[in-house]
Amino acid sequence: MRIDAKDFDRVESGRIAVLRDLAFSLEPGSFTCLIGPSGCGKTTTLRIMLGLDRDFRGEVRPPSHDARIAAVFQEPRLLPWRTVEQNVRLALPKNATPDLDTLFETLGLSSMRSSYPEELSLGLARRVALARAFAIDPDVLLLDEPFVSLDEATAKRMRALLLRLWRGRGVTVLMVTHNVREAVALADRLLLIDGRPAHLTGDVPLPLPQEMRTPEHMATLLDDLGKTYPDTLQS
Amino acid sequence: MDPDVVAETAEAEETRRTSRRYRRVPTSLLSLALFFLTWTVAAWWAHDPDVPTPFAVAAFMAREAANGDLFYHLSITLARVAAAFVVSMAVGTAIGLAMGQWREIDRWLDPWLILLINMPALVLIVLCYIWIGLSEAAAITAVALNKTPNVVITLREGARALDPKLAEMARVYRFSRLALVRDVMLPQLQPYIAAASRSGLALIWKIVLVVELLGRSNGVGFQIHLYFQLFDVTAILGYAFAFVAVMIAIEYMLVQPLETRLTRWRAKPA
Known part of the structure; x- marks a missing residue:
C-alpha cells in the first residue's frame, strides 16, 4: 500500500x-x-x-x-430495517456457509439474532458489526x-x-x-x-x-x- | 439489553398503541355522525331537490348498485386511476432518483419540472386529447403527466436523503445490485414513496374525473357530467360518495396495513 x-x-x-x-x-x-x-x-x-x-x-x-476485505467503521453502520442475523447474512459472499452459531455464541449475540439494531445498545451494535466483519472470513x-x-x-x-x-x-x-x-x-x-x-x-x-x-x-x-x-x- | 426486557418493552408499546387507536375510533365516528346530521338538517331546512338528504343519496346509490351501473362505472374509473398511478409512480420514481443522485441531471431537468408542475391540469388534458386523440391512452397520459412532477419532487428529496454511510458499507461488503436496492435503498426511500402514493391517489382520482368528463363515455366522471346536464344533484353526490368510499377502503385496507408492516422495525412510531 x-x-x-x-x-x-x-x-x-x-x-x-x-x-x-x-x-x-x-x-x-x-x-x-x-x-x-x-x-x-x-x-x-x-x-x-x-x-x-x-x-x-x-x-x-x-x-x-x-x-476479501472487511471493515468495522466508527459507527456500527447496520441496516436498521434488518434483524441482527439478516445484517450479518447480507454481507456474506455467495455460497459462503460460515458457522454463524459459533460466531454469535462467541460474541454473546445468540439471543439477539432476530432483534432489530434499534433495540440494541451501542456496545451490542458494535459487536454485530464485528460479527458481520468476521462472518465473511476476511x-x-x-x-x-x-x-x-x-x-x-x-x-x-x-x-x-x-x-x-x-x-x-x-x-x-x-x-x-x-x-x-x-x-x-x-x-x-x-x-x-x-x-x-x-x-x-x-x-x-x-x-x-x-x-x-x-x-x-x-x-x-x-x-x-x-x-x-x-x-x-x-x- | 436483556432480550426479555426488550420483548417486554415492545409488548407494552404495542398495547399502548392499540389502546390509543381504539380510543380514537369513537371520536371519528361521532364527528362523522355530526357531519351527516348537519347535512340532513340543512337538506330538510332548504327543502329543495338541489339539496337532497343523505337518505335520498343512499337510496340512489342502492338503486344504481342493484342495476349494476354503479359498479361498472366505479370499476372503469378505478382501472384508470390504477393505470395512471402505476405509470406516474414508476416514471416519477426513476426520474426523481436520477435527479437526486446526479447533480448534472438535476440541473438539466429542473426547469422542465417547474414548467410541468405549474401547467394547469386542464391544459394538459386538452392537449393530450388533441394530440393523441380521444383514446384511453390519451386519458391515462394526461393524468400521469399531472401527477409525475409531484412524484419526482418527493423522490428527489428521498434520493438526497440516502445515507452515504450505508452505501459505503454495502460497497465494502460487495452487496449485489439487487441487495443494494432491496435492502439498502428501498427501505430508506419507503417514507418518500408512501408520501408520494398517498398524495398521488387523492390527486389522481380527482383528475381522472375531469379527464372522463372531457373525453370518455364511461366512468364516474362521465356519469357526473351526464347528471350535471340533468341537474340531478342526488346522482352526482351518489357517485362522488361511492368513489370516496372506495378510496377510503383502499387507504384503510391496503395502504395503512402495508405501511405498518414495512415500518415494523422502528422502535417507536414516527
Whole structure:
C-alpha cells in the first residue's frame, strides 16, 4: 500500500494536503495499529485502502485480486430495517456457509439474532458489526476506532473478543486508533503517523506474546514510546 | 439489553398503541355522525331537490348498485386511476432518483419540472386529447403527466436523503445490485414513496374525473357530467360518495396495513 499524495478540496479555495509519501505493507496474519492524533488522516488512509476514496495519487495493492476485505467503521453502520442475523447474512459472499452459531455464541449475540439494531445498545451494535466483519472470513480486516465511546469494561471485553477472533482465523488486521494504550495492548506492530501533510513518523515492531503483556511491562513500553515519539503521542 | 426486557418493552408499546387507536375510533365516528346530521338538517331546512338528504343519496346509490351501473362505472374509473398511478409512480420514481443522485441531471431537468408542475391540469388534458386523440391512452397520459412532477419532487428529496454511510458499507461488503436496492435503498426511500402514493391517489382520482368528463363515455366522471346536464344533484353526490368510499377502503385496507408492516422495525412510531 502506497499513497504518494492525498489532497482535499477546501471549501473556500485551493487544496489542502492531507497525506504525503505514506507507504507500508502488512504481513499476512499480523495485527497492526495505525496511531496518530485526531484529524491527522488516519480515517482517510483507511478509506483509501477500502476503495471508498479514489481521489488520490498512489496505489493500494490487495494481497490477491479476489481478497476479501472487511471493515468495522466508527459507527456500527447496520441496516436498521434488518434483524441482527439478516445484517450479518447480507454481507456474506455467495455460497459462503460460515458457522454463524459459533460466531454469535462467541460474541454473546445468540439471543439477539432476530432483534432489530434499534433495540440494541451501542456496545451490542458494535459487536454485530464485528460479527458481520468476521462472518465473511476476511483476508484483511480494517477497523476504524471500533471501540471508541464505549465504557472501559465493555471496550476491554470487546478487545479480548477481537484478539480471540484474530488468533482463531489468521486474518491480517489493521486497526486505526488514537488510543496508544489500546494499541500497545493489542498490536504486534505500531505505525505512527503525524504532521500536515501526514506521513509515517514511526514503525515499531512489538513481537510480544499476549501473556507477557503485563501492566508493568506495558507501562514501561508506553513510557519508552512517549519519549521516542513525543510529538505524535502527547497523550 | 436483556432480550426479555426488550420483548417486554415492545409488548407494552404495542398495547399502548392499540389502546390509543381504539380510543380514537369513537371520536371519528361521532364527528362523522355530526357531519351527516348537519347535512340532513340543512337538506330538510332548504327543502329543495338541489339539496337532497343523505337518505335520498343512499337510496340512489342502492338503486344504481342493484342495476349494476354503479359498479361498472366505479370499476372503469378505478382501472384508470390504477393505470395512471402505476405509470406516474414508476416514471416519477426513476426520474426523481436520477435527479437526486446526479447533480448534472438535476440541473438539466429542473426547469422542465417547474414548467410541468405549474401547467394547469386542464391544459394538459386538452392537449393530450388533441394530440393523441380521444383514446384511453390519451386519458391515462394526461393524468400521469399531472401527477409525475409531484412524484419526482418527493423522490428527489428521498434520493438526497440516502445515507452515504450505508452505501459505503454495502460497497465494502460487495452487496449485489439487487441487495443494494432491496435492502439498502428501498427501505430508506419507503417514507418518500408512501408520501408520494398517498398524495398521488387523492390527486389522481380527482383528475381522472375531469379527464372522463372531457373525453370518455364511461366512468364516474362521465356519469357526473351526464347528471350535471340533468341537474340531478342526488346522482352526482351518489357517485362522488361511492368513489370516496372506495378510496377510503383502499387507504384503510391496503395502504395503512402495508405501511405498518414495512415500518415494523422502528422502535417507536414516527
